[in-house]
Amino acid sequence: MSETARIVTSYGKVYIVELADGRRLSASTRGKKTDYACGDQVDIDVLNAEQAVINKALKRKTLLYRSDAWRSKMIAANVTQIVIVVATEPSFSDELISRALIAAEAEGIRPVICLNKCDLPVADAARSRLAYYTGLGYPVVEISAKQDLTPLEPWLDGQVSVLVGQSGMGKSTITNALIPDANARVKEISTALDSGKHTTTHAQLYKLNATSELIDSPGLQSFGLAHISVEELPRLMPDMARHLGQCRFHNCRHRQEPGCAIHEAIAAGSIANERLVFLQRLQDELSAAASCKY
Numbered sequence: 001m002s003e004t005a006r007i008v009t010s011y012g013k014v015y016i017v018e019l020a021d022g023r024r025l026s027a028s029t030r031g032k033k034t035d036y037a038c039g040d041q042v043d044i045d046v047l048n049a050e051q052a053v054i055n056k057a058l059k060r061k062t063l064l065y066r067s068d069a070w071r072s073k074m075i076a077a078n079v080t081q082i083v084i085v086v087a088t089e090p091s092f093s094d095e096l097i098s099r100a101l102i103a104a105e106a107e108g109i110r111p112v113i114c115l116n117k118c119d120l121p122v123a124d125a126a127r128s129r130l131a132y133y134t135g136l137g138y139p140v141v142e143i144s145a146k147q148d149l150t151p152l153e154p155w156l157d158g159q160v161s162v163l164v165g166q167s168g169m170g171k172s173t174i175t176n177a178l179i180p181d182a183n184a185r186v187k188e189i190s191t192a193l194d195s196g197k198h199t200t201t202h203a204q205l206y207k208l209n210a211t212s213e214l215i216d217s218p219g220l221q222s223f224g225l226a227h228i229s230v231e232e233l234p235r236l237m238p239d240m241a242r243h244l245g246q247c248r249f250h251n252c253r254h255r256q257e258p259g260c261a262i263h264e265a266i267a268a269g270s271i272a273n274e275r276l277v278f279l280q281r282l283q284d285e286l287s288a289a290a291s292c293k294y
């Protein structure tokens, strides 16, 4: 008899699924299918007290993923919020934040930027860099995972959140502070799968309370957006989106076309020139990726 379960961890071809009654089973897939993500609702056949087989994923509300021309990598399914974790040190990448914001907008996922390690004296420099994103309308929440997480807590309430960010920003420290037995559970799963790894190398889903869940994901170095079309791109950047539909040509690419509303907004100072440079660089990258796809 088939049942519905939730993927709480994915380890390549092996998944841990949780049933409605809280039981956890190790699950394999049928054939070579591996396109399931942490957070997916799946239809499974239970084989015995420990094992199951995944038949298919149920319809996803959202799917956060990154991609280049050759492959895509799922980050998490069914999340309602992405918490982009940056830190006062080591230095964070603006490029990664901007890309993660676009990926979130494309899926209708609410983004929040979380500045961690605010206990360190370098916080002011990071804070002023993040003012840029506040200006775009994105919330920035300041915390210290080691000392005080309370500013983040209301943001997590009632949401399925995924923590995303570069390595070393403090995602696992946040997770461990919020879920006291998170470390122990990673260890338990690693031992069960005999991977020998005791760090979070794969996304893991945790329950925070009856209505809130948290997914910790492995550190990212890049965030490919090959799944997004060149035409869609400016709509996913809130400062650009405001001016869309106002260019003289309906198919304006916001390059050298006369009467481009984006260029006019830049001249008027309401869009930063570096955003147009970023848009154009992404347009070129996505066009190149699209022409590589078969």
Ligand SMILES: Nc1nc2c(ncn2[C@@H]2O[C@H](COP(=O)(O)OP(=O)(O)OP(=O)(O)O)[C@@H](O)[C@H]2O)c(=O)[nH]1
Pocket (backbone or CB within 6 Å): 116, 117, 118, 119, 120, 143, 144, 145, 146, 147, 165, 166, 167, 168, 169, 170, 171, 172, 173, 174, 200, 217, 218, 219, 220
């Ligand atoms: N001072 C200070 N250090 C912190 C804080 N949060 C995390 N750290 C330290 O930052 C380092 C990296 O933290 P992790 O939680 O492992 O970072 P991560 O983002 O999970 O990294 P990956 O698992 O590689 O993706 C560790 O040495 C933490 O102790 C904080 O609020 N303040």
Ligand SMILES: [Zn+2]
Pocket (backbone or CB within 6 Å): 247, 252, 253, 254, 255, 257, 259, 260, 261, 262, 263
């Ligand atoms: Zn234009």
